[in-house]
Amino acid sequence: MNEPSILDYLKSKLGMTDGEKIDFPRDDFNAPAALYEAEETLGTDSKPEIFQPSNLLTGGFPWRSLLALLLALMGQSAFEPPRHSGGAGIILFFAAFIALAFAYRYKEWRLPVLRDDEFPLDDLLFRKKPFFWALPFMLVAFYTFAGNRFTFFNLFLWLLSLFLFIWSFWQSDISLIERVQSLKTFFQQRDWRINISRWTLLVLAVSATVLFFRLYQIGEVPAEPFSDHAEKILDVYDITQGETKIFFERNTGREALQMYWTLFVARVFGTGLSFLSLKLGTALLGLLTLPYIYLLGKEVANRRVGLIALFFMGIAYWPNVISRVGLRFPLYPLFVAPTLFHLLRGIRRQSRNDFILAGIFLGLGLHGYSPFRIMPVVVLVAIGLYLIHKQSRGTRQQIIIHLLILTLFSIIIFLPLGRYALENPEGFSIRALSRMGGLGEDSLKIFANNLWDGARMFNWDNGDIWVHSVAGRPALGVVSGALFLVGVALLFVRYLRAGHWQDLFLLLSILLLQLPSTLSIAFPEENPALNRAGGAAVVVILIVALALDGLLTSLRSRAFRGLGNLIAWGVTIFLVAFSLNQNYDLVFNKYAENYRTGAWNSSEMGQVIKQFEQTYGQTDTVWIVPYAHWVDTRLPGVWAGIPNRDFALWPENLAESLTEDGPKVFMTRTNDQVALAELARLYPNGTLSRYTSASPLEGHDFMIFSVP
Known part of the structure; x- marks a missing residue:
């Protein structure tokens, strides 16, 4: 034998x-x-492949893996601006993949082993009474969501129906009374023991580093708001005036979650309706994503992968920038991560409860940021891939029923927005459809080009949108970019050899999660966009973590104990230090400076308004004369604590100011000769001065015309 x-x-x-x-x-x-x-x-949670004792038979120092890493790092460095040498980078990556092939052949660099599937049979039973009670509450809630308004009544009915549906379908071996009793016993203990291990210290160190990167200089980076921020603050102001909308229709429409979250943050931290409230709110949303990044890595491989993914997601320039800009962007990855985690765990463990939670997060995500609307497709693709692979043998009928349960819960959570969509289908979809445009004869060609540009964004060019990116550079850093391509190659090879559906899904999900960006056929110049492809960052960083974990495992096991550990620690420290340094520079230097170049200094105009109010006790006679491609005249009022006023007075309407008594101030662009001439004619006793901006950028000065 x-x-x-x-x-x-x-x-x-x-x-x-x-x-x-x-x-x-x-x-x-x-x-x-x-x-x-x-x-x-x-x-x-499962032994990495390299830890299997049989793999030690090959022995030897893993020089092929180190060579592949070095060549990949050099290749990604060649892609970095200002060098941006595509030819040199491709050659170096080609050599890296050759070295990687040998490393794979000699079992040096392998991805962590997938966790074992579990095959419990679901009895498919549910509690009938709460289910049939939930149905009428859900239907009445749906009816009362008419008119695009949340009320106490419809919220109560909605949440009650959700509770009853969860009670009906949730599986538990422990009753609610027993859970409450165990919690009571825990809190009644006189002494609590906290065990601090080396792993705990490592987690704390990573968490502290991530908190620094995500919250450091949140008041200064980015420096100034622009028009979209003015729209958001007006939406939040509407809530304070009792307009508790389900969908905010201003500026082609926005889902509601950020508006209510910003108001909550403003009141908790006392930051008011301000640019800081928007930025702090989205930065916190970005941080809330990270626990599920850890759990997702742990689910796909082990907790080391989870911690590595958390670290890179926490410090990386791409997710950091889209989280601190103050717009809805981080809501996309925020709900992608838990939806994927519960979906993958639900499939692996055949867990009905995980499918319930996946459905809840799927529904919540649809209230966040419109690119998340691609996520139902991602879920269906995941289930479809699972069903056509042999891992689903014996569980296919059960998984389809679990998918129906997931769908039910996502529909329940989506209910308010679904009612609005039925009443106002054009308002609900106009933003997405306006990007896609019509189906012209060039549409397929444009889409193909968009797919190519989207595929290159990670390692070559992330686009030219100054609001949320450093124009013309890769979305990933040198370390994460190199590891990402290595991870993609290893996933692809493992799928060809083992045929596991999850490997193929991870690769395809990146393209799917980029579709909100790559489907921008009407405006291809807006692709790639880090915000509308933000959900893909979850899987991209996960692949980075898988690749790095496989490498470090190899380094620790392929040489005698002291040398193996020393090399592993040396490589880890180098990669971490390099990543920290580059991502700090990208966010707090390059991005911060590029953003200042694109944004106007509305904060300084706000200071003029505040000074006028402190002197004269009112701001009714302060105006800003609009000029094409200049400052949004609503933003200075935000800085002055007046979030609901537009200070604009157009040149042709300047004469209307004559009806106002008292001192007056007009702010104009320095080269607006038409407005300045009209003001001089209307107010011959007025004085003109130039406000010299603290910004060294050209065009940020403005004129102040004062009338005593």
């Missing part, structure tokens, strides 16, 4: 064989104890 090979063993572990499982007894090998100590110290 032939001895089983490593491939036979892996196929057995992945469920690719119909026979009995193959196992290698641990005691049959003289593997270094350090390998198992490392596993316990770092903590894994």
Whole structure:
């Protein structure tokens, strides 16, 4: 009888064989104890592939892996501006992939092993009484959501129906009374013991670093608001005036979640209806994404992968910038991460509860940022891929029923917005449809070009939108960009060899989550866009973490204990330090400066308004004369604490100011000769002065015409 090979063993572990499982007894090998100590110290939920004792038979120093990493880093560095050398980068990456192929061949660099599937049978029972009580409450709530308004009554009915549906379908071995009793017992304990391990310290260090990167200089970076911020603040102001809308129709329409969240943040932190409230609110939303990034990495591989993913997601320039700009952008990855986590875990564990939670997060995401509307397609693709692969054998009927449960809960959560969409289909969809445009004869060609540009955004060019990117550079840094391509290659090869649906899904999900950007056929210059492709960052960073975990595992296990650990620590420190330095520079230097170049200095005009109010006790006689492609005349009022006023007075209407008594101030652009001449004619006793901006950028000065 032939001895089983490593491939036979892996196929057995992945469920690719119909026979009995193959196992290698641990005691049959003289593997270094350090390998198992490392596993316990770092903590894994499933042993990475390199930890299998059979892999140690090949032995040897992993120089091929280190060479592949070095060449990939050099290749990604060549793609960085200002060098931006495509030819050199492609050659270096080609060489890196050759070295990677040899590293893979000699089992040096492999991805962590997928977690084992579980196959519990769902009895498909549910509690009928709460289910049939929930139905009328849901229908009445749907009816009362008419008129685009949240009320206490319809919110109560909506949440009550949700509670009853959860009660009906949720599976639990512990009753609610037992859970409450256990919590009561816990809090009644006189002493609580906290166990602080090396892993705990590592998690705390990573968390502190991430908090620094996400909240440092939140008041200064980015520096100034622009028109979209004015629209958001007006929407939040509307809520304070009792307009509790489901969908805010100003400026082609916005989902409601950010508006209510911003008002909550403004009141909790005392920041008022301000630019800071918007930025602090979205920065916190970005931070709320990170626990699920960790859980997703842990679900796909192990907790090391989860922590690595959390670290890179926390410090990376791409998710950091879209989280601190003060718009709805971070709501896309915020709900992609938990939806994917519960979906993947629900499929692996055949867990009805995870499908319920995936449906809830799917529905919530639809209230956040319109690009998330692609997520139902992503869910269907995931289920479809699972059903056509052999991993679903014996569970297909059950998984379809679980999908129906997921759909039910997403519809319940979507109910208010669904009612608005039925009443106002054009208002609900105009923003997305305006980007797609009509289906002309060039549409397919434009879409193909958009797909190509979208695929290149991670390693080559993330677009030219100054609001949320550093124009003309890759979306990823040197380290994450190199590891991403390596991870994609390893995932692709593993799928070809093992045929596991999840590997293929991770690769396809990136393209799917980019569709809100790549479908911008009417405005192809807006693609790629880091905001509308923000959901893809979740999977991209996950692949980065998978690749790095595989490398570090190889380094720790391929040489004798001291040298292996030393090299692993050295590579880790180098990659971490390089990433920290580059991402700090990208966010707090390059992005901050580029943003200042594009934004107007409305804060300084706000200071003029505040000074006038402090002197004269009113602002009714302060105006800003609009000029094409200049400052939004609503924003200075935001800085002055007047979020609901537009200070605009057009040149042709300047004479209307004569009806106002008392001192007056007019602010104009320096080259607006028409307005200045009209003011001089209307107010011959007025005085003209130039406000010299603190910004060294040309065009940021403005004129102040004062009337005593």
